[in-house]
Amino acid sequence: MKKAVIKSLVIVLIFTLLGGGGIVSALAAEFSFPPPEVTDEQWDAVWNEIDETNSAVALTPGSNESERNFAWQSGAEAQDPAVMLSLTNDMSEPVTFTGTSILNKLTGMLTNYVTVKGLEPDTVYYYQCSTTLDESGVYSFKTGAEGALKVIVVADIHIESSEDGAITEKTSGMVWNKFLEKVVAREPDVNFIMAAGDNANVGAAREYLGLFAPPVLKSIPLATCIGNHDKKDYHYRYYMNNPNAYKSLLGGMLGDDYWYRYGDALFLVYDSTNGSAYDHFNFTKKACDANPDAKWRIAMFHHDLHATIASISKNFEDRAQQLILDPIISHFDVDAVIVGHNHRYIRTNVLKGGRVVQSTFGKSEITDPKGAIYFGNTSINHVNTSSFPGVVLDLENAFFLGEGVMTYQVLTFSEGRMNMKLYRLDDGTVADEFTIKKSAGNMPQTGKGKPLGYNIVTVLTFIYALVAKIVEMNNFNQLLNK
Secondary structure, three states: OHHHHHHHHHHHHHHOOOHHHOOEOOOOOOOOOOOOOOOHHHHHHHHHHHHHHOOOOEEEEOOEOOOEEEEEEEOOOOOOOEEEEEOOOOOOOOEEEEOEEEEEOOOOEEEEEEEEOOOOOOOEEEEEEEOOOOEOOEEEEEOOOOOOEEEEEEOOOOEOOOOOOOOOHHHHHHHHHHHHHHHHHHOOOOOEEEEOOOOEOOOOHHHHHHHOOOHHHHOOOEEEOOOOOHHHOOOHHHOOOOOOOOOOOOOOOOOOOEEEEEOOEEEEEOOOOOOOHHHHHHHHHHHHHHOOOOOEEEEEOOOOOOOOOOOOOOOHHHHHHHHHHHHHHHHOOOOEEEOOOOOOOEEEOEEEOOEEEEOOOOOOEEEOOOOEEEEOOOOOOOOOOOOOOOOOOOOOEEEEOOOOOOEEEEEEEEOOEEEEEEEEOOOOOEEEEEEEEOOOOOOOOOOOOOOOOHHHHHHHHHHHHHHHHHHHHHHHHHHHOO
């Protein structure tokens, strides 16, 4: 049990990362953020510890800004998962939060889930995760200032390994780490990070270890959704502790839709690999009914329903989800939609029911839009390097980044405004900016009943999702029996 702690202290001495660096010990003098950059040798130390223990602490958003969720892996005999929380770096006078565990039958390890509650704004907390078999090093995070909300948006991280060994979870994880170092150094006051699916490449367990390996993610929550590459295996659910998860009737084995609330913004996260309109609609209704005073409704899912013609042609998955999710986005008056999948940045015009109702071409802001704007994203490890100079946009999109570069978005929420800036990673310049404004008293309005024709969509997709679930369960059982 003490071996992991000793190793963590050694790595701290090597790194000299303080507080918010993510790997912290009682030797750390005080919280400091963002951390200095990690060298290749230091990354070797981080990965070697994770690889040896087959475990990485995952920090994800809680139900609201006063909570944080934790997940990590332990041996099958471990009991009593807990997170100790303290206001001091020597972990004196800790408050202990207990949780639950489930067995990952594919790896034989337990995944521990704990939620920490009652957090105060603008406060530094130190924490340590433990079971009867092991305990982590001491890490730290700082809660956001009251009323402030800044979010970094990425997609298609694709932690992976190649057959020839040239790329490994370790090396692709380091690409992700260097990306985060640059971004967080520029945006140190970020509240959390949103990742729009394809976090892994084949859904393997080690890929998720690489996903949560960067030290900075011990201090900043990462909110993810399921992508088609995540669904190539069954490990996603064992590395995520997502809040307010909807118990779907026909959802897959990786996880379900979930929501969380920060300030005036309600975040709705969908599994777009689940083809059940019934589940997605009921999830959205429950989430919106539970947050009637949320001024903003922000959705995130993986599939890009409105990809540009010059990027990637719309495929069957995107077309099918258009029938399912576009009506939901409109019916529940969602303001903005974060997507990935096509490894290209796009910003649509204002869409309602998947159709353009207001053009934003050549504009930088809009007040009280009559629908939602969809924002696509580039990739981290699978950057689309081809360029489309002078590209002609289709009618749905107002802006398309024709150059194949790595980018990220920063969403900032203030009174009556949601500002989005798209930054190039290489030089930090702004490649696109758009602001959605809302007049005082303009609150999201949920439609009555269901969208026209949606009952037919519900029945047809119910059958499709039922067959998909049966096939998925059969495949899972075959893996167990190998």
